[in-house]
Amino acid sequence: MTGARIVVLTGAGVSAESGVPTFRGPDGLWEGHRVEDVATPEAYARDPVLVQRFYDARRAALGRVAPNAAHHALARLDRDWPGDLLIVTQNVDDLHDRAAAGVVGDRPPRLLHMHGELRSALCGRCNARAPWSGDLVAADPCDCGGRLRPDIVWFGEMPYAMDRIEAALATCDLFVSIGTSGNVYPAAGFVDLAHRAGAATLELNLDASAGSAAFDESRRGPASVLVPAWVDALLAP
Numbered sequence: 001m002t003g004a005r006i007v008v009l010t011g012a013g014v015s016a017e018s019g020v021p022t023f024r025g026p027d028g029l030w031e032g033h034r035v036e037d038v039a040t041p042e043a044y045a046r047d048p049v050l051v052q053r054f055y056d057a058r059r060a061a062l063g064r065v066a067p068n069a070a071h072h073a074l075a076r077l078d079r080d081w082p083g084d085l086l087i088v089t090q091n092v093d094d095l096h097d098r099a100a101a102g103v104v105g106d107r108p109p110r111l112l113h114m115h116g117e118l119r120s121a122l123c124g125r126c127n128a129r130a131p132w133s134g135d136l137v138a139a140d141p142c143d144c145g146g147r148l149r150p151d152i153v154w155f156g157e158m159p160y161a162m163d164r165i166e167a168a169l170a171t172c173d174l175f176v177s178i179g180t181s182g183n184v185y186p187a188a189g190f191v192d193l194a195h196r197a198g199a200a201t202l203e204l205n206l207d208a209s210a211g212s213a214a215f216d217e218s219r220r221g222p223a224s225v226l227v228p229a230w231v232d233a234l235l236a237p
């Protein structure tokens with residue numbers, strides 16, 4: 001495997017043990033809200049204050065959580081893997097970023113947030129993005145006069161960096177999916193793109209997911225156990 005080109009996809013399950021709730025809990029609600037009430041452009045147009053407050057609360061909650069062993073193991077993989085690597089996360093938290101900080105050196109982590117980031121603001125008019133740590137609900141407008149919104153890819157919007165992600169999948173040797181239910185496209189289709197490229201595919205998840213059958217191998221268990229074990233095996237001399 002040394003030098004293999006690897007694409008890793010992560011979902012809410014990788015942050016669950018840090019205390020960040022997953023999207024599809026047993027009650028089907030995301031932190032007490034129906035997804036269509038907080039994660040669509042229509043919801044934002046209808047009730048911008050409710051949507052801003054929802055994401056302001058999620059952003060504030062990041063200060064009370066920390067990366068877990070799965071994030072740390074992926075940061076080690078980023079630091080030590082000699083071949084191509086792209087870690088694509090659907091998560092809008094910053095736990096991969098925090099685990100990588102100070103570990104991967106001066107370069108940026110080999111990480112893409114395809115569904116946006118809580119700690120970023122997006123201008124609804126000029127599409128400028130800016131790091132953001134406080135509340136957005138009463139923020140001043142962008143320099144262009146546009147209203148700032150959460151930099152989150154809502155349902156019906158195009159995920160970030162799809163060209164880069166599809167190019168990496170088209171040439172990868174190994175695709176690994178961690179802690180995602182396989183319900184949301186395009187991420188749920190990455191395993192098929194990887195197969196088309198002739199890559200081996202591995203799923204690491206607590207339960208069987210909607211996409212489990214599409215993988216060559218599925219391992220069941222908590223990410224904090226499965227991910228360090230997989231990374232250790234991969235990096236073993």
Ligand code: OAD
Binds near residue numbers: 010039182184
């Ligand atoms: P989900 O909440 O749909 O799925 C989380 C998955 O993680 C489930 O399959 C769980 O079994 C698994 N899981 C839970 N705890 C785990 C643990 N400790 N270790 C390993 N696996 C665990 O979250 P996502 O698949 O990430 O999109 O959801 C995908 C997208 O749907 C999100 O990015 C979001 C949401 O709507 C947008 O906001 C655009």
